[in-house]
Amino acid sequence: xxxxxxxxxxxxxxxxxxxxxxxxxxxxxxxxxxxxxxxxxxxxxxxxxxxxxxxxxxxxxxxxxxxxxxxxxxxxxxxxxxxxxxxxxxxxxxxxxxxxxxxxxxxxxxxxxxxxxxxxxxxxxxxxxxxxxxxxxxxxxxxxxxxxxxxxxxxxxx
Amino acid sequence: xxxxxxxxxxxxxxxxxxxxxxxxxxxxxxxxxxxxxxxxxxxxxxxxxxxxxxxxxxxxxxxxxxxxxxxxxxxxxxxxxxxxxxxxxxxxxxxxxxxxxxxxxxxxxxxxxxxxxxxxxxxxxxxxxxxxxxxxxxxxxxxxxxxxxxxxxxxxxxxxxxxxxxxxxxxxxxxxxxxxxxxxxxxxxxxxxxxxxxxxxxxxxxxxxxxxxxxxxxxxxxxxxxxxxxxxxxxxxxxxxxxxxxxxxxxxxxxxxxxxxxxxxxxxxxxxxxxxxxxxxxxxxxxxxxxxxxxxxxxxxxxxxxxxxxxxxxxxxxxxxxxxxxxxxxxxxxxxxxxxxxxxxxxxxxxxxxxxxxxxxxxxxxxxxxxxxxxxxxxxxxxxxxxxxxxxxxxxxxxxxxxxxxxxxxxxxxxxxxxxxxxxxxxxxxxxxxxxxxxxxxxxxxxxxxxxxxxxxxxxxxxxxxxxxxxxxxxxxxxxxxxxxxxxxxxxxxxxxxxxxxxxxxxxxxxxxxxxxxxxxxxxxxxxxxxxxxxxxxxxxxxxxxxxxxxxxxxxxxxxxxxxxxxxxxxxxxxxxxxxxxxxxxxxxxxxxxxxxxxxxxxxxxxxxxxxxxxxxxxxxxxxxxxxxxxxxxxxxxxxxxxxxxxxxxxxxxxxxxxxxxxxxxxxxxxxxxxxxxxxxxxxxxxxxxxxxxxxxxxxxxxxxxxxxxxxx
Numbered sequence: 001x002x003x004x005x006x007x008x009x010x011x012x013x014x015x016x017x018x019x020x021x022x023x024x025x026x027x028x029x030x031x032x033x034x035x036x037x038x039x040x041x042x043x044x045x046x047x048x049x050x051x052x053x054x055x056x057x058x059x060x061x062x063x064x065x066x067x068x069x070x071x072x073x074x075x076x077x078x079x080x081x082x083x084x085x086x087x088x089x090x091x092x093x094x095x096x097x098x099x100x101x102x103x104x105x106x107x108x109x110x111x112x113x114x115x116x117x118x119x120x121x122x123x124x125x126x127x128x129x130x131x132x133x134x135x136x137x138x139x140x141x142x143x144x145x146x147x148x149x150x151x152x153x154x155x156x157x158x
Numbered sequence: 159x160x161x162x163x164x165x166x167x168x169x170x171x172x173x174x175x176x177x178x179x180x181x182x183x184x185x186x187x188x189x190x191x192x193x194x195x196x197x198x199x200x201x202x203x204x205x206x207x208x209x210x211x212x213x214x215x216x217x218x219x220x221x222x223x224x225x226x227x228x229x230x231x232x233x234x235x236x237x238x239x240x241x242x243x244x245x246x247x248x249x250x251x252x253x254x255x256x257x258x259x260x261x262x263x264x265x266x267x268x269x270x271x272x273x274x275x276x277x278x279x280x281x282x283x284x285x286x287x288x289x290x291x292x293x294x295x296x297x298x299x300x301x302x303x304x305x306x307x308x309x310x311x312x313x314x315x316x317x318x319x320x321x322x323x324x325x326x327x328x329x330x331x332x333x334x335x336x337x338x339x340x341x342x343x344x345x346x347x348x349x350x351x352x353x354x355x356x357x358x359x360x361x362x363x364x365x366x367x368x369x370x371x372x373x374x375x376x377x378x379x380x381x382x383x384x385x386x387x388x389x390x391x392x393x394x395x396x397x398x399x400x401x402x403x404x405x406x407x408x409x410x411x412x413x414x415x416x417x418x419x420x421x422x423x424x425x426x427x428x429x430x431x432x433x434x435x436x437x438x439x440x441x442x443x444x445x446x447x448x449x450x451x452x453x454x455x456x457x458x459x460x461x462x463x464x465x466x467x468x469x470x471x472x473x474x475x476x477x478x479x480x481x482x483x484x485x486x487x488x489x490x491x492x493x494x495x496x497x498x499x500x501x502x503x504x505x506x507x508x509x510x511x512x513x514x515x516x517x518x519x520x521x522x523x524x525x526x527x528x529x530x531x532x533x534x535x536x537x538x539x540x541x542x543x544x545x546x547x548x549x550x551x552x553x554x555x556x557x558x559x560x561x562x563x564x565x566x567x568x569x570x571x572x573x574x575x576x577x578x579x580x581x582x583x584x585x586x587x588x589x590x591x592x593x594x595x596x597x598x599x600x601x602x603x604x605x606x607x608x609x610x611x612x613x614x615x616x617x618x619x620x621x622x623x624x625x626x627x628x629x630x631x632x633x634x635x636x637x638x639x640x641x642x643x644x645x646x647x648x649x650x651x652x653x654x655x656x657x658x659x660x661x662x663x664x665x666x667x668x669x670x671x672x673x674x675x676x677x678x679x680x681x682x683x684x685x686x687x688x689x690x691x692x693x694x695x696x697x698x699x700x701x702x703x704x705x706x707x708x709x710x711x712x713x714x715x716x717x718x719x720x721x722x723x724x725x726x727x728x729x730x731x732x733x734x735x736x737x738x739x740x741x742x743x744x745x746x747x748x749x750x751x752x753x754x755x756x757x758x759x760x761x762x763x764x765x766x767x768x769x770x771x772x773x774x775x776x777x778x779x780x781x782x783x784x785x786x787x788x789x790x791x792x793x794x795x796x797x798x799x800x801x802x803x804x805x806x807x808x809x810x811x812x813x814x815x816x817x818x819x820x821x822x823x824x825x826x827x828x829x830x831x832x833x834x835x836x837x838x839x840x841x842x843x844x845x846x847x848x849x850x851x852x853x854x855x856x857x858x859x860x861x862x863x864x865x866x867x868x869x870x871x
Contacts, residue, residue: 016404016423016424019421019423020423023421023422023423026370027421027422030372031363032366032369032370032372033362033363033365034363035367035496035497036369036422036497036498037496037497038577039577039805040577040806042805042806042807043496045496073362073363074362074363077362086361089361090353090358090361093353093354093357095222095354095357095361096222096223096224096777096780097220097221097222097497097543097544097546097547098222098357098359098360098367098543098545099367099496099497099545099546100496100545101360102363105361124814124815125815127814128813128815130814131496131806131811131813132496132783133494133546133548133783133784133811134496134546134783135779135780135782135784135812135817136776137783137813137814137817138817138819138820139776140814141814
């Protein structure tokens with residue numbers, strides 16, 4: 001048994017410890033918001049948070065997640081950053097096909113957790129591991145700025 | 159030159175099987191819904207329930223191009239619906255949803271808006287007239303005195319009835335024969351920037367794509383795919399695969415050997431353990447061989463037996479002050495959709511059900527009925543969201559193989575391609591080559607253009623079209639044979655080469671390479687004439703006002719002719735494709751080491767009357783990104799009979815850090831709507847390479863861009 005916490009819930013999985021976390025999420029737990037794109041950590045579609053850090057679930061063995069906290073697109077909205085980023089994505093109407101967007105949002109949340117007001121260069125460097133074939137990069141950039149502004153305003157208000 | 163396009167459209171219409179009129183026939187599922195519930199479903203396209211909800215049913219697939227928002231907008235406009243009460247769902251495969259431009263239920267060719275602009279507005283208008291008639295009967299007032307607004311019928315004295323309250327009465331009325339449509343000046347929804355209906359589900363992980371489909375007890379299949387259609391299985395280690403925990407079955411089918419397991423990981427481990435060896439035969443394809451075959455075909459096209467796509471005047475110019483000739487070439491391209499191909503299929507007795515992100519629900523029904531040997535009516539297609547399509551998901555390979563595997567295993571089977579399987583599976587944009595000749599007179603005006611273009615035939619290889627008797631594949635010459643420039647003497651000929659790989663539709667199809675060819679060569683002619691590339695084009699477009707207008711607009715918005723930062727230069731290109739006109743100005747710089755940077759792209763588009771300007775701008779921007787990926791990196795190459803690329807490290811695509819700033823200007827137009835999914839792609843490659851020429855003096859005549867050549871410049 002491998003024990004881990006997923007979106008705040010304790011989970012015990014009887015699975016191959018070498019199996020990438022991606023397939024445990026998608027198949028064993030039916031959390032299908034995390035996507036398979038390349039299997040080699042090249043496209044970012046499978047990005048999730050492991051103890052708050054963005055990782056590629058397609059190349060993270062399940063054993064590496066044992067005892068850790070995993071957050072997926074289904075759970076990220078529970079955090080202030082996650083809900084602000086999702087709201088910004090809706091406001092800017094970012095997605096086209098939408099397949100890469102879970103990973104984009106997870107990478108954006110990790111960026112905003114470490115940089116409150118990222119520059120375009122910060123965004124380029126944090127987001128260039130996430131491919132979008134529909135070409136929504138301009139809207140992703142805009143949405144990250146919108147989310148950053150919303151989070152800063154909220155903090156000031158509080 | 160419109161005849162070429164007309165030919166293609168007619169061909170699609172007539173060749174694709176019985177072209178049913180887009181109908182108001184109710185599909186069985188809706189007849190049942192109407193019989194069982196208190197629902198107003200006057201036609202195949204919408205449903206209104208007593209809670210005032212309006213559901214629009216889309217027969218088209220959503221691959222990012224926005225149809226799940228655009229089609230409801232068409233219905234809602236004429237229905238005078240409250241947009242906040244409108245939702246959308248995906249139709250089953252049913253002839254009621256046939257695309258009238260195809261004569262089958264399919265999504266592609268940037269046709270959806272063009273095909274459904276009138277039928278879906280009529281569907282909304284018919285429903286509105288019935289709701290008004292129901293209210294008129296209730297109030298004992300003439301229908302002509304009533305108006306509608308935000309899902310309500312309103313009487314002259316201000317009394318209101320919601321659409322929901324009229325559901326039962328309206329359901330009893332006859333469908334109007336010829337519903338009256340609004341004048342475009344009265345549009346309240348069409349032409350207004352509108353957020354997508356599918357966005358919320360796409361930002362919280364709940365949106366369901368084909369790969370997310372699930373049935374308890376299903377097996378997941380990963381295949382060792384045959385590297386070519388001619389490949390024969392030489393050996394495999396079935397015992398090693400079976401020893402993997404979770405592997406259930408190993409099944410050989412024509413396209414390869416599948417390992418079926420409890421989940422993807424076991425299936426993939428099993429597939430890798432199979433260690434399949436293939437006999438590829440003796441004639442092993444290489445990219446050098448592809449070029450040789452294309453060159454031979456172009457030479458043949460130049461001869462008297464060449465298949466003529468367009469001809470006027472004389473083939474030889476007598477008064478040439480300057481002559482130009484050049485050859486251009488592009489490689490095969492993969493679509494590399496973010497979601498690798500996949501399909502869940504379940505064959506139970508003589509019932510077949512699939513869950514798939516497919517662009518071709520109608521053809522899938524027919525093809526899978528043959529695969530499973532059942533009648534087409536027994537094939538149920540659940541259209542899931544598509545994680546990118548770009549033409550690739552028009553192909554039947556993944557639905558066929560999943561259906562075969564379910565039939566042979568007796569289980570529901572979800573077939574998933576790995577990225578490497580997807581990359582090597584064929585269905586590529588054709589490799590193509592063109593040999594150009596041109597003549598300019600003493601005033602620098604073009605007097606002759608000849609082009610011998612060589613490419614494999616998509617029509618011949620498609621399985622549902624055929625190469626016409628003329629020998630000209632319309633898709634191999636589109637964008638070139640119908641180029642807009644007024645040049646008195648022309649000969650455009652096609653030579654067919656078939657190196658072997660399965661070719662297919664790739665976002666903007668023939669225009670994806672032919673616009674690069676013609677817009678580069680026109681640029682060469684402009685420079686030879688010592689003319690400004692914009693003015694040189696405009697001078698030959700006096701009969702093409704829509705091309706002119708987008709060129710002038712893009713140039714003006716980009717500041718054509720105005721100073722730029724040191725090292726930054728502009729290039730321009732224009733094309734009509736799928737009924738829409740797009741011009742683009744690219745601003746680029748090239749560093750000493752050859753590193754290219756595309757800073758900004760300014761696009762102007764005339765796509766006729768608009769449905770959703772927000773979608774139009776995003777489609778143009780996205781199409782620029784897609785075309786730029788191909789221009790910078792895109793190449794599927796062959797060595798020793800195998801594809802050399804496998805994943806995003808050796809088939810790179812544009813990432814965030816390389817994305818130029820894109821500005822899209824939509825020109826106001828009252829023309830009929832044009833397509834929008836594809837027309838943004840063709841101009842970007844030549845706009846960029848023309849800018850590179852302006853910056854470096856290097857004329858790039860092949861793609862992807864060779865940054866080594868730029869470093870040496």
